[in-house]
Amino acid sequence: MYQYHQLRSRGVLIRQLRFLFGLILLVLVGCTSEKPAETELTKQSETNTVSSPIRFAEITEKAGVEFQYHNDEESDSFAILESLGGGVAVWDYDLNGLPDLFFPGGGTIFPDKQPTGLPSVFFSQVAPGTYQNRTASAGISASPHYSHGCSVADFDNDGFPDLVVTGYGGILCWHNLGDGTFEEISQEAGLIDPSWSSSAGWGDLNGDGALDLYLAHYVDWSIENNPACGAETGARDVCPPRRFTGLDDRVFYSNADGTFRDATQEAGLVPQGKGLGVVLGDVDNDRDTDVYVANDTTNNFLYLNDGEGQLKESALSRGVAVDDQAVANGSMGIDLGDYNGDGMPDLWVANYESEAFALYKNLGAGQFLYASRESGVISIGNLFVGFGTKYGDFDSDGDEDIVVANGHVVHFPRHATVRQLPLLLENDQGQFRRLSFAKDEYLGQPHYGRGVATGDLDHDGDLDLVFANCNERAAILENQTKSVGDWIQLRLIGTESNRNAIGATVVLHTSAGDLFRYVTGGGSYLSQSAYEVHAGIPEGAALKGVTVYWPSGKVSEEQGLNTKNQMYNLIE
Secondary structure, X not given: OHHHHHXXXXXXXXXXXXXXXXXXXXXXXXXXXXXXXXXXXXXXXXXXXXXXXXOXXXXXXXXXXXXXXXXXXXXXXXXXXXXXXXXXXXXOOOOOOOOEEEEOOEEEEEOXXXXXXXXXXXXXXXXXXXXXXXXXXXXXOOOOOEEEEEEEEOOOOOOOOEEEEEEEXXXXXXXXXXXXXXXXXXXXXXXXXOOEEEEEEEEOOOOOOOOEEEEEEOEOOOOOOOOOEEOOOOOEEOOOHHHOOEOOOEEEEEOOOOOEEEXXXXXXXXXXXXXXXXXXXXXXXXXXXXXXXXEEOOOOEEEEEOOOOOEEEOHHHHOOOOOOOOOOOEEEEEEEEOOOOOOOOEEXXXXXXXXXXXXXXXXXXXXXXXXXXXXXXXXHOOOOOEEEEEEEOOOOOOOOEEEEEEEOOOOOOOOOOOEEOOEEEEEEOOEEEEEEOOOOOHHHOOEOEEEEEEEOOOOOOOOEEEEEEEOEEEEEEEEOOOOOOEEEEEEEEOOOOOOOOOOOEXXXXXXXXXXXXXXXXXXXXXXXXXXXXXXXXXOOOOEEEEEEEOOOOOEEEEOOOOOOXXXXXXXX
């Protein structure tokens, strides 16, 4: 810990010197990089927006959560490793009904040896709205790897959620012992992956009722392969991903006994994707679990499942590999949801600056149409560098809105600032409009954004937000929106299906029409949201029943959920 604070103090001094050097460079070169970019971004942020009817209040300090992901950019390595950042998990590890939080810690970068990990931090919600750091007592030791992401699921179906942490040099698998402690079992479980992993997602890909693990891998960077790249000012900066070769993703299939086997070739994965985001769900409505991968500057992947674990990469032919100009984007954050209420899951991708964020509308049978223009997404502009992102009905009006965490990846961006405003896009009958917030609110201020996760942290019936930022304190935002409608939440518990029911489709039948929700693995960016299904019931509408399409193939009809504004447990 002393060494960590030494590094941080050194980092503050280095950043101050770098700032002074940058000012001198701007004067000598006549460059107008930083200030005009800030002006342009501010101007962009004030157009095409409406004042938000959705209200969030930051409660981080009040909740007792103090965490900051550290990427060691002050080492002046200018390594692409530092650009990924870290995520966050929302999960109830001890089943006390109060969601807890987990943050991967990041790491340090040295010029002559392998990067090393900094401690991840685990906060237990011990009373409503009160968190305690339980990292040590839970037995979660310091990570040997420079960590990025986290993904939660009960992979051995023992009733307690387990956790995988991704990063550079290897992954960790924390097995929940059910007594408040964990043991690290990656080697014993066969989850051995020395590559550079980013996002991870769980799902039953071969239909045996046991969860499998998909790992997105990034590029072949190393201390030895860390080329010098320059910004337009002449200063050195982080190299773009195009300077590197992409790494092959990997998938592990469960042996249904708590161990796994490398099924990368068995499943049919294709090579070299530069993967940053992954989401698992039933994309084509054929009742099995598919995989969509957000790749950085190369075509995105869509793996359609034959129901037995054979994955056919079909993104280009299905319309979700590139944008409407046939250009591969710098894709990072990702999610799956039904934005237009037609009963077909649509794909959403947060992209790099100078690229529109991508909304792919499902036309049926697994075919998609690029819909960013027709849905109004294009109006937010293209100055943002988007990472963590989630669908969510934040105003409980029946349709799903979208949140995005933004922040740059280079030290000296030309067209934008490093810290950027988060985005909240309100869904109005399939049209998105960007909401604006006061400058004294978290969502009205720029941040060094990376991961974001959703969940009803305080059990008041709406979705709260947790942001994980680079070199900046993580933030908890309590949803304080006054909804005009009602709400319902469903916790699905699989018996023949995996216990988390990942891959399930839920149809809520209301007098105003059907609402569709999906239980997905992965999603967002390096982060894990709560698995509970949340839906707002439109004002004046009545809930008539719920249909659940379980991953096992079973279909259940629930007609007795007439009492709204509460959580239900639905057992397969």
